Amino acid sequence: MDDPYIYQLKLFEMAKKENLVVVLPTGSGKTRVATLLINHYLELSNKSEKHKRIIAFLAKTKTLVKQQFQYIKKHLSNEEYNIQEFTGLTYNTEGVHIDNWKEVDWKKIFIETNVLVMTPAILHDAFRRSVLQVSQFALIVIDECHHVRGNTPEMNVCIKLLSCPSIGNRPRILGLTASPKNSKKGTLEDAISELEYSMSSRVEILPDEEISKERPHKLPTCN
Template structure:
């Protein structure tokens, strides 16, 4: 890791430490820290009960990846959620628990009619993009986004990745074929 990257990681670590002091509600349990560690080392599915703190894990993961998405970097973190209501909810949580710049996208914004120039303009200052999987899938298919632009991709409710669902189609474009299931 170069000097600039090391300095960025150190600065983000200091900011995270300060955020923990300011936000006493963020106290991760051992299993959340274990899931976070696994997610930081590779593709991970956190299979936890409702209310077990998957959103906290995602927030901590976003903090850990902040140095990769903080502007002027060109990469983004993308947080996929299945509904418009969850887009709003998760965007608020990320904004409350990180200092990252969040943009949210739902179908009712008319995103189906946006071209590459509009997308570039609306995501230019963003570090985290919260959207439905269909919006990301459409952007990938139209080449408005590239998977190489995404430093971190979080799937909320990934159990929906079945058949030809948007989640499943995105995963088919990311993961090599696997016969282990």
Template sequence: MADSDMAETNLENAVKLQARQYQLEILERAKTQNTIAYLETGVGKTLISVLLIKAKSAELRKELPNRKCTMFLVPSVNLVYQQSHVLRTHTNLEVGHYCGDMDVDNWVIEKWKVELERNQVFVMTAQIFLDNLRHSFMQMERVNLIVFDECHRAHGRHAYSQIMEGFYHTLERDKRPLIFGMTASPLSSAGALLSAGRLGRIWALRVERELLRRWAHGGHRRAAGAQPGDGDGGLRVEGV
């Protein structure tokens, strides 16, 4: 095993050791299905996204032109810097961050080509990604995963909604990227992402406060073979 591969494996194992059981359960579902994770603030939504990006990173490591990229979309400049720092700390992927402060509105296609060659994960405000799609600086089919941070904002003419309506659903199903939404707002609000994008069927997972207390105190033991939502005190899973 190459040193870089060993370092990545060690890092991945270290991150997984920090993950709670409920986070790993959400991760497993999110690997194969469009998912919204509803967890209260401070209980580890971002860690799930880090593990998911790593789980899907094989497509990010291919040589061009077969390489894909991951989009981590946020609603504010502060979150651009915060989440890109987290991803650089917990992965060995090349992470680029982009916001209006960097004058990206005036970047030309040649500049974005350099960024696409250099980086594997792109953390940016959603409007920048929407503008890049509109100008054909980026293509949805070259994306393997989109993380929507604070996905409850996806309503009306918000950039999240326009990305889903104008570019996600114009693709054939087998070319669409996986979607992972994160929110601390009620699922009824997060569901705006669904109505805006007409995902069809998406799994919304909610971790109840009482369940978090049990896990925090080491009291949770899942019955063998039990599935989330089976009444064993696990995740509440809602198909919407």
């Protein structure tokens, strides 16, 4: 497992304390920050005597789900942690498509799994059909979180998370993006404000020089 850079550790410490949107250039190791936080919450869950809570990592496409699944699995701190991936190509052992899974199917996943890597649409649909509950999650990571806009699955997931009446039952939120802006319209400041409001998070943009001091000559294969 590769050692994290100082700026990644700095962002990790911030994310432990509050909902955070991490803005880093492509190739600077955004997902490494996420794995640090994932391991932190898995370790907390192991020590807790309360009910089990799991982690979701949301990636935009099937290809990104596969890529991020492999990266996160490689960086889990304990080989006993169970990580699974879920996309529109997922079926259960009885051949039932994931869109038609019932609460009992997801309960089995909840019992057996620690980390779910999935498309935002899968989690949104599970919330919509009440086969998964917000309170079951300790942490939700949203990759490419500049898509938290309009009526996207990412936005609908955030609406569901923040509508949970008990703040104590809401999961920690970590957003990852190379840029808060999703279009050429509007200012960067407007995009940051909108993202902070929609995700109930603080956007953190590190100075370029802080990153370039440590960035390797060969960029990571995964953001």
